[in-house]
Amino acid sequence: MADAKVEVRLNGPLRVYGEIEIVDADGKNYTVPEGQWVSFCRCGKSEKKPFCDTAHRDCGFEGESKAY
Numbered sequence: 001m002a003d004a005k006v007e008v009r010l011n012g013p014l015r016v017y018g019e020i021e022i023v024d025a026d027g028k029n030y031t032v033p034e035g036q037w038v039s040f041c042r043c044g045k046s047e048k049k050p051f052c053d054t055a056h057r058d059c060g061f062e063g064e065s066k067a068y
């Protein structure tokens with residue numbers, strides 16, 4: 001079983017559950033503790049990229065929840 005799970009949210013972000021570490025180009029990291037989750041923007045409108053700030057709700061973003 002995987003240590004992390006990625007959920008493709010209908011008309012919304014990619015939500016990641018599990019213990020992961022996110023590192024940016026400057027080496028700054030952000031850790032998501034086990035048992036918590038984080039959402040990554042896929043609409044392109046978030047002002048807190050790569051994280052979702054719920055802007056997808058106001059911009060009319062449409063995205064399937066299927067993973068092909």
Ligand code: FES
Nearest residue numbers: 041042043052055
């Ligand atoms: S998916 Fe939520 S702000 Fe982009």
